[in-house]
Amino acid sequence: MERLRIGLIGWGTVGSAVGELVRGGPLPVTLVSVAVRDRQRPDLPKGVEIGAPEAALEADVVVELAGGLDGPLAWARQALDRGMPYVTANKALLATHGKELAELAERRVAALLGSASVGGGTPMIETVAHLAATGDIEHIRGVVNATTTYILSAMGEGRTYDEALGEAQEAGYAEADPSFDVDGRDAAQKLAILASVAWGKWRPESDVTVEGIVGLDVEPGQNIRLVADATKDGMSVKPASLDRSDPMARAAGVENVLEITVADAGVFRVSGPGAGGRVTAGAVYADLARLVAGERPILFSQG
Numbered sequence: 001m002e003r004l005r006i007g008l009i010g011w012g013t014v015g016s017a018v019g020e021l022v023r024g025g026p027l028p029v030t031l032v033s034v035a036v037r038d039r040q041r042p043d044l045p046k047g048v049e050i051g052a053p054e055a056a057l058e059a060d061v062v063v064e065l066a067g068g069l070d071g072p073l074a075w076a077r078q079a080l081d082r083g084m085p086y087v088t089a090n091k092a093l094l095a096t097h098g099k100e101l102a103e104l105a106e107r108r109v110a111a112l113l114g115s116a117s118v119g120g121g122t123p124m125i126e127t128v129a130h131l132a133a134t135g136d137i138e139h140i141r142g143v144v145n146a147t148t149t150y151i152l153s154a155m156g157e158g159r160t161y162d163e164a165l166g167e168a169q170e171a172g173y174a175e176a177d178p179s180f181d182v183d184g185r186d187a188a189q190k191l192a193i194l195a196s197v198a199w200g201k202w203r204p205e206s207d208v209t210v211e212g213i214v215g216l217d218v219e220p221g222q223n224i225r226l227v228a229d230a231t232k233d234g235m236s237v238k239p240a241s242l243d244r245s246d247p248m249a250r251a252a253g254v255e256n257v258l259e260i261t262v263a264d265a266g267v268f269r270v271s272g273p274g275a276g277g278r279v280t281a282g283a284v285y286a287d288l289a290r291l292v293a294g295e296r297p298i299l300f301s302q303g
């Protein structure tokens with residue numbers, strides 16, 4: 001079997017872990033190029049081309065783990081237009097331009113994959129797609145953002161918002177600028193992707209009603225989580241006070257939890273680590289396994 005040649009864009013937390021998996025894992029895949037901004041970095045891999053993002057277009061598959069919007073949109077358009085598979089963990093790209101990219105992939109018979117964009121290493125998109133294929137999804141509900149889970153848990157133990165945020169930043173759960181997470185946008189983008197898969201109709205991030213956690217009062221002992229919620233008719237992300245018995249209330253650390261209610265079947269749950277280089281890389285590698293198997297999946301497509 002011919003080996004699939006991978007052009008990787010991004011050698012950060014996830015990209016470098018994917019690079020290790022591609023080089024050491026069992027699939028017939030080969031890393032041929034890596035793109036970063038700083039090409040003088042001493043920790044870049046040897047024996048592969050270190051170049052600009054466009055170098056990835058010379059491979060068989062583009063794997064984009066850079067983040068951001070403008071660059072990835074241009075790379076995705078170029079790759080898909082050539083009929084190349086595009087694999088990414090970029091939820092912002094998918095929740096903003098997913099419709100255009102899925103349509104382009106269909107026209108060009110290319111593949112568009114993004115397992116790692118929601119749930120990190122936890123197969124949330126796959127679970128929703130599987131359940132959508134076998135029944136009518138009535139409702140999805142999830143805790144899908146580790147930063148807010150960490151802060152809200154600490155506030156439930158008596159810390160102030162600022163104390164909890166400081167701890168989260170020290171523990172690596174929050175960025176120096178945490179606004180994307182605490183304002184609820186990260187969860188809104190993930191929800192839009194899941195809802196688009198659940199109901200086979202494109203739902204952009206802008207359709208989500210969002211309320212973040214800044215300025216929230218949490219009483220000691222209260223179990224508040226930032227809950228993402230969607231039905232066919234609406235999507236919201238907002239803090240909710242949960243009963244202690246609710247599996248969402250037990251989400252801790254980087255654990256994400258997703259609950260999917262299917263008509264005449266009941267409630268299905270999937271949970272696991274929603275962030276981290278190695279686990280997220282595992283989801284990217286699983287996407288590559290589908291390409292190696294000859295599948296040409298298009299995220300958001302019902303076909």
Ligand SMILES: NC(=O)c1ccc[n+]([C@@H]2O[C@H](COP(=O)([O-])OP(=O)(O)OC[C@H]3O[C@@H](n4cnc5c(N)ncnc54)[C@H](OP(=O)(O)O)[C@@H]3O)[C@@H](O)[C@H]2O)c1
Pocket residue numbers: 009010011012013014015035036037038039041053065066067068071089090091116117120274275276277280
């Ligand atoms: N970290 C996680 O746990 C996680 C989980 C799920 C999804 N994701 C998603 O995965 C993606 C990558 O996240 P990350 O945490 O790995 O990010 P990161 O550690 O910041 O790494 C980003 C990498 O992309 C490179 N890059 C950025 N812009 C570029 C450009 N214009 N041209 C060339 N290279 C560029 C950077 O180059 P330099 O090294 O030169 O700066 C860096 O190597 C994001 O879309 C993120 O949302 C991450």
